[in-house]
Amino acid sequence: VPPASxxxxxxxxxxxxxxxxxxxxxxxCQSNFHHWRPEHDIHTKYAQSAAQVHWKQLFRxxxxxxxxxxxxxxxxxxxxxGRIEKAEKILAYGYDAKDTLLRHLDVSxxxxxxxxxxxxxxxxxxxxxxxxxxxxxxxxxEGQPVSLEQALAAFDQFxxxxxxxxxxxxxxxxxxxxxxxxxxxPGISEASPQKKAQLIAGYLLSKKLTGVxxxxxxxxxxxxxxxxxxxxxxxxxxxxISVAIFCAVSKRLGLVAxxxxxxxxxxxIVIAPEGRDVDGRPLQDGSETQRIYMDPFRSDTxxxxxxxxxxxxxxxxxxxxxxxxxxxxxxxxxVRRTAMNIIKAIQSTGQIHDINVSAETRYPESHGxxxxxxxxxxxxxxxxxxxxASARYLRYxxxxxxxxxxxxxxxIEKFAIPLFEGSQNQEQLRETIRVIRAGDLMPKTVKxxxxxxxxxxxxxxxxxxxxxxxxxxxxxxxxDVECAAAESWMSQMGVDRLSxxxxxxFYHVLVEDKSVRYVAEENIDDSPLEVSTSLMSLAGRHxxxxxxxxKMFISNIRDEYPDD
Numbered sequence: 079v080p081p082a083s084x085x086x087x088x089x090x091x092x093x094x095x096x097x098x099x100x101x102x103x104x105x106x107c108q109s110n111f112h113h114w115r116p117e118h119d120i121h122t123k124y125a126q127s128a129a130q131v132h133w134k135q136l137f138r139x140x141x142x143x144x145x146x147x148x149x150x151x152x153x154x155x156x157x158x159x160g161r162i163e164k165a166e167k168i169l170a171y172g173y174d175a176k177d178t179l180l181r182h183l184d185v186s187x188x189x190x191x192x193x194x195x196x197x198x199x200x201x202x203x204x205x206x207x208x209x210x211x212x213x214x215x216x217x218x219x220e221g222q223p224v225s226l227e228q229a230l231a232a233f234d235q236f237x238x239x240x241x242x243x244x245x246x247x248x249x250x251x252x253x254x255x256x257x258x259x260x261x262x263x264p265g266i267s268e269a270s271p272q273k274k275a276q277l278i279a280g281y282l283l284s285k286k287l288t289g290v291x292x293x294x295x296x297x298x299x300x301x302x303x304x305x306x307x308x309x310x311x312x313x314x315x316x317x318x319i320s321v322a323i324f325c326a327v328s329k330r331l332g333l334v335a336x337x338x339x340x341x342x343x344x345x346x347i348v349i350a351p352e353g354r355d356v357d358g359r360p361l362q363d364g365s366e367t368q369r370i371y372m373d374p375f376r377s378d379t380x381x382x383x384x385x386x387x388x389x390x391x392x393x394x395x396x397x398x399x400x401x402x403x404x405x406x407x408x409x410x411x412x413v414r415r416t417a418m419n420i421i422k423a424i425q426s427t428g429q430i431h432d433i434n435v436s437a438e439t440r441y442p443e444s445h446g447x448x449x450x451x452x453x454x455x456x457x458x459x460x461x462x463x464x465x466x467a468s469a470r471y472l473r474y475x476x477x478x479x480x481x482x483x484x485x486x487x488x489x490i491e492k493f494a495i496p497l498f499e500g501s502q503n504q505e506q507l508r509e510t511i512r513v514i515r516a517g518d519l520m521p522k523t524v525k526x527x528x529x530x531x532x533x534x535x536x537x538x539x540x541x542x543x544x545x546x547x548x549x550x551x552x553x554x555x556x557x558d559v560e561c562a563a564a565e566s567w568m569s570q571m572g573v574d575r576l577s578x579x580x581x582x583x584f585y586h587v588l589v590e591d592k593s594v595r596y597v598a599e600e601n602i603d604d605s606p607l608e609v610s611t612s613l614m615s616l617a618g619r620h621x622x623x624x625x626x627x628x629k630m631f632i633s634n635i636r637d638e639y640p641d642d
Contacts, residue, residue: 103137111177113176151179157637161484168202194623208449227248230319231304237441251305251309271351273358289376291314297423319416340403343375538554545603551613555586573598
């Protein structure tokens with residue numbers, strides 16, 4: 079009997095009335111649900127005696143939530159209208175929704191709506207992940223304690239999709255690393271702070287958990303994600319990420335280590351226990367706490383403070399200011415620097431606009447990575463974080479939300495709008511959100527092909543094409559009998575200089591780089607071609623599945639284009 083059916087069975091069969099044993103229901107909770115909202119404090123519950131927790135009620139709560147999330151997802155798939163509100167109902171379940179969404183993401187390739195189901199499951203799951211990340215950064219903004227590992231793992235939440243590596247999994251990975259070091263070095267707990275630091279740094283380097291491969295680009299995007307660095311088979315950690323891993327593992331092994339706010343290259347500061355020097359020997363009363371500097375990105379040897387001071391002097395920093403750069407850096411500063419590293423990586427590779435980069439090599443994908451950096455720059459400005467937020471990055475963020483992350487509207491309302499309290503930007507932001515919501519609720523205009531004018535539209539929704547001039551691959555998601563863009567756009571794009579001008583059919587298209595474009599019929603080449611992996615992963619936004627016989631995507635927007 080499926081565990082979800084037992085409560086109903088108990089109501090009709092007395093023999094099942096005694097199935098309230100806590101051990102049974104704890105087992106069902108453990109085996110059926112792997113991701114939990116923090117409010118459940120599930121690890122504490124699992125550590126308690128089974129009789130201390132209402133496991134049956136907890137299972138029932140999760141089962142009902144699972145069913146409700148599935149119902150809302152089915153509604154999202156069934157209609158283009160009201161998808162934002164439906165997604166928000168799922169987001170209300172928080173991390174409890176993750177198991178359900180992962181199950182739908184894992185749908186069979188033969189499913190009738192495989193592409194749509196995977197796309198929208200992933201879209202909502204992404205919003206669930208990002209909510210957790212932003213909540214961590216909000217805590218940081220408000221001065222609440224947030225560990226460096228969790229603050230940095232929040233970036234991974236923006237690029238996870240269905241992969242491992244969320245906040246809890248990152249902490250668990252660090253736990254396993256620390257335990258491996260402990261097993262490999264049985265006497266490490268008695269080692270001096272310096273010896274312990276060197277053992278930890280050496281182990282991390284030997285296991286390729288810190289540093290960057292010699293033959294890879296230093297500013298590769300993947301090198302700025304702590305969760306990815308912990309799971310990668312190659313070295314994939316910039317100095318900041320390397321230091322964060324070192325500090326997190328050190329803490330688990332009883333060593334106090336913090337990041338140092340050195341310019342251009344992050345070092346770790348290892349602090350000896352009070353009353354002891356870095357070699358573990360007693361200090362005389364009144365002696366200052368001793369510390370050493372480590373560079374786990376490069377080696378397991380101690381870095382001389384005088385060498386660091388020489389570097390500071392070489393770049394023009396006055397001696398009186400050296401201590402500022404050789405002191406412990408704040409977690410917020412490390413998060414900001416990570417955001418800037420992400421932006422620099424994207425700028426240096428041009429990856430966000432590169433349609434020739436395959437989906438397999440886009441992890442972490444650049445749109446999600448840039449979006450995470452924009453949130454940080456908005457939430458944790460370098461200036462006083464208690465002042466109204468700067469609108470500098472707001473336009474970029476809204477563009478990302480409208481084009482890539484429409485399920486995040488409620489996140490903008492909850493976390494971004496309050497940052498602009500009392501400013502004109504707040505009203506403008508509210509109006510933008512109002513327009514987006516209104517558009518989401520508005521039924522689509524039906525465009526049948528039974529009219530004389532629409533019969534001139536040659537191509538259909540779902541056809542894949544190559545752009546004759548720019549060579550990119552895309553899929554048609556809509557059409558107009560003739561160009562329906564504003565005069566200013568037509569003038570800017572030179573529409574009247576096309577051989578067939580503005581009075582030919584124009585097509586709304588989704589391109590493999592995630593952009594949405596408007597293309598004249600004369601520029602569409604529908605010669606048979608292999609559909610790119612990137613386009614296939616994006617197509618679920620408008621289509622149910624790929625039909626290999628017709629070589630077309632099967633429409634999921636027939637409420638708008640019933641004859642396509």
